Amino acid sequence: MSDQTILVVDDEANIRELARLYLEKEGYTVVTATDGEQALAQARQDPPALMVLDLMLPKMDGRDVCRQIRADSDLPIIMLTARDEDVDKIVGLELGADDYVTKPFNPRELVARVRAVLRRAAGRPDEQREEVRELDNVRLDPAAREVTVDGQRVELRAKAFDLLMALIDHPNMVLSREQLLDKVWGYDYYGRTRTVDVHIAHLRDKLDESDVTIETVWGKGYKVVAP
């Protein structure tokens, strides 16, 4: 999660500040630009981890900024658009943005999408988010949704699989029940945090042949460790 920089590009100050407020609260570093040229210059000079880009901008339209960026980079881009915009063109071939949020937007949704896009992009430069994870003798294949221990297939239920993936993506890092709910169940999940415990128990049961263990960090959450 090493602090990632988000470049927010919008000509309205209150939108920039709203985005800043929520993104910084989430631990991101936020830099801003007010027009297209500035955005391009900024992105070139000090590439952020992701760009939030308004479609309508002074000096250079958001479309053009997006195209220029896409001409030579995979920098993740989330477009801010009007509700009646043709979304297919934005996210599709023509512009190639990674996602979009319609204005006026719910800042929590923006944060969720930023997180999702970054997660997708995280392993992308060479590999996909579908990349196979390996931790010690545990191997997790997202595409096949298959987990093996020492090459031996282990059957996991859907939630257990996602939970293991969330944990294994941050080995040796404590993840709180809240974080796990956000990652696995979604940020808008309405349920009890104890649900996590039950799935952890199930997972431990399934992984008892493996060298990977899920440790309880008392009062904080869980983490996965390999000896």
Place this chain on the structure above:
Amino acid sequence: MSDQTILVVDDEANIRELARLYLEKEGYTVVTATDGEQALAQARQDPPALMVLDLMLPKMDGRDVCRQIRADSDLPIIMLTARDEDVDKIVGLELGADDYVTKPFNPRELVARVRAVLRRAAGRPDEQREEVRELDNVRLDPAAREVTVDGQRVELRAKAFDLLMALIDHPNMVLSREQLLDKVWGYDYYGRTRTVDVHIAHLRDKLDESDVTIETVWGKGYKVVAP
């Protein structure tokens, strides 16, 4: 679940009581206000963990209450709205509420949303620096919540861990018991300062293999030193 207070603001008594009934059943403490001014006063004087706020209120509209609160605080707010209200504005830019429930509402849904919003709010607690600290042969990793001495894992309880981190962030500097209570227990902690002593003793016990020692500065506090 350290009992959390919910402030329910609505001018209709039966709505307040319905909300109270269900929220109290869930273990929350409920206080109420009947108009906007009262709500603001109440929220300022004794901040609740979350506010359930009707959009239409006497004296001061729910919108204004929400804006005023948002002007200087992150207090979670759930708005009660009519079904045909423009939800984007409420949760989005304009008001910045955390969630909304349409009237007439299903009390169970209200409870679920309260729970979810509180969970999200709890998920973003104290943002300490996540960098690894090292002092002599002691290494402290906040993300893993792991301390090692000469590479050897040392198990610390939550409070001991936080205490060590607070001390190690200011090596050679005397920190008073009050300062430590502020940093580790939070500025609003109400308790004996001697509690610190007990945890210091525990920490010394755990760190006896290390070169780092916690010195008592008589009448002043403690400091951590490395030879």
Place this chain on the structure above:
DNA sequence: TACGGATTTTACAAATTCGTTACAGTTTGC
């Protein structure tokens, strides 16, 4: 609609931590 597995909630026991207190031991100022 009934069935069956997956998921979530619930309930309770067990484990663990925490704050306080009490008292012995230390240090300081005089």
Place this chain on the structure above:
DNA sequence: GCAAACTGTAACGAATTTGTAAAATCCGTA
């Protein structure tokens, strides 16, 4: 040296957190 102030620490009860089995609910499929 002596009293007062301060600190170390063991012990204990209370509160919190966790593990887990069992019940309840959800959900897709036959």
